Amino acid sequence: MRKLISWIAVGILLIFVPLGSWFYLKQGLDYRKNALEELKPKDNLDSIPDSLNVFKYKTTLLVLKENEKILNSCDLIYDQFKDAFTFQIVGNINKPYAIPFSHKILSSLKGGNASFAIIDTSLQVRNLYSTETKDLKKMVEHLAIVIPRIKEKDIKTK
Incomplete structure (x- = not known):
């Protein structure tokens, strides 16, 4: 047995x-x-000259609209990703110096349903999100995928 x-x-x-x-x-x-x-990638912002230096080499959550719900969501997202060395949240883009809205996708976003956009380190717009709970969850998942990982040091043998 x-x-x-x-x-x-x-x-x-x-x-x-x-x-x-x-x-x-x-x-x-x-x-x-x-x-x-x-x-x-939905669009490439690399063609815009020097005005987007703040976005280069950073994974950016672009806040397209601002209200209290969106700002609270930004606080929670920042708390989750604050240790990521290339993550930033950029808002208040209605100022003329922030982003030249002559760019086709951004000018269409400004009046659209999207409240957030993810821009990766190579200035490519990856996806757009509304403030619905389902979209916010998907955005957090996507941010975790898009944010580059820190390269681990190789083990060197003598």
């Missing part, structure tokens, strides 16, 4: 644990692929 139990335990370890791990990792890979599909 003990041999049977040991063989069953070994069978579980050799079959079900790897299958469970594969399934779990496959779900994560599929999730990341779908998110990257949604985050394909």
